[in-house]
Amino acid sequence: MMAGVLPQIDLMRCILCGRCVQACPTQAVEMLANGPTIVRPDACTYCTACEAICPVGAITCTFEIVWK
Amino acid sequence: MDDYLRNSLSTMPLFAGLSEATLGRLSRVAFRRTYAPGMLILLEGAPCESVFFIVTGAVRVYRLSPQGRQQILATLGPGQGFNTAPPFLPEGRTPASVEAIGETTVLAIRQEDFVALARTCADFSWAILQDFAAHLLHLTDLVEDLALRSVRGRLARFLLEQADGAYVTRPWTQDEIAAHLGTVRDVVGRALRSLADAGLLRMERGRIVLLDREGLEAEAGA
Incomplete structure (x- = not known):
């Protein structure tokens, strides 16, 4: 099971194009009535494909940079 | 007042x-x-x-x-x-x-x-004047980075600065890192993977974990 951090989706910015749903390799994102939603957070691998494909920058996957 | x-x-x-x-x-x-x-x-x-x-x-x-x-x-x-x-x-x-x-x-x-x-x-x-001097030195470093270092070298230097808290530290997206390094997201993604393959860092969920200071410093100086 994956822990914690998930891609953040800004629904105010989202244009409902559905590209993130198509790009997700694990089908963790689905298009619901209010917009794309990570319906299976355990399946999300934080691969950042949804962030990369979003044409309006509505999805962000941030990384802290830390020492081991 | x-x-x-x-x-x-x-x-x-x-x-x-x-x-x-x-x-x-x-x-x-x-x-x-x-x-x-x-x-x-x-x-x-x-x-x-x-x-x-x-x-x-x-x-x-x-x-x-x-x-x-x-x-x-x-x-x-x-x-x-x-x-x-x-x-x-x-x-x-x-x-x-x-x-x-x-x-x-x-x-x-x-x-x-x-x-x-x-x-x-x-x-x-x-x-x-002190503030000007700090800005001038920072921009001199930036010119050196952009002109003389590879993206992989720039990325290694950026990661070291962030992990050591040299500047304002916060979580970064790969797009933001690319904008800092004067390149594009795909190139940053490839450079991160190559540094990970070399054992210098590990990509985790929401974290880039640096593993090898000497190795990263060697990359940054290259």
């Missing part, structure tokens, strides 16, 4: 050496502004009206290419100033756009008040 302004000014390392008289003059002409995350504070090329010093939060200073590619020139945090150069030039214009990263409170000083202070208060001029 606004106690908030005076307290904010006196706690900034940049202004730590100012006399009481200069702090008093400064707090009479400074005014406070707060910006929401993502709000544009300054637009490149606009006439210079004010200079700014950050009280809380952080800003991104950047230029855009005609193709829309962003080059981040600096990420600034509390105590640091921006747009301080144009007032010293005839018809100086804002040299770069500035955007609030999180909610950011700044002290602003109108250009004419700023110049009057610099002309008449030697301790204030000295503080501004």
Whole structure:
């Protein structure tokens, strides 16, 4: 099971194009009535494909940079 | 006199050496502004009206290419100033756009008040010179990075600076890292994977974990 951090989706910015749903390799994102939603957070691998494909920058996957 | 302004000014390392008289003059002409995350504070090329010093939060200073590619020139945090150069030039214009990263409170000083202070208060001029020197050294490092280092080397240096807390530290997206390094997201992704393959870092969920300081420093110096 994956822990914690998930891609953040800004629904105010989202244009409902559905590209993130198509790009997700694990089908963790689905298009619901209010917009794309990570319906299976355990399946999300934080691969950042949804962030990369979003044409309006509505999805962000941030990384802290830390020492081991 | 606004106690908030005076307290904010006196706690900034940049202004730590100012006399009481200069702090008093400064707090009479400074005014406070707060910006929401993502709000544009300054637009490149606009006439210079004010200079700014950050009280809380952080800003991104950047230029855009005609193709829309962003080059981040600096990420600034509390105590640091921006747009301080144009007032010293005839018809100086804002040299770069500035955007609030999180909610950011700044002290602003109108250009004419700023110049009057610099002309008449030697301790204030000295503080501004120190700020100029820091900006100049940072930009010199940036030119060296862009001109002489590979993306992989620039990335290694950036990661070391962030993990060591050299500048404003916060979580980054790969797009933001690309804008800092003067490249595009795909190239950053490939460089991260190659550094991970070399055993220098590990990509985790929401974290880039650095593993090998010597190896990363060797990459950064290459």
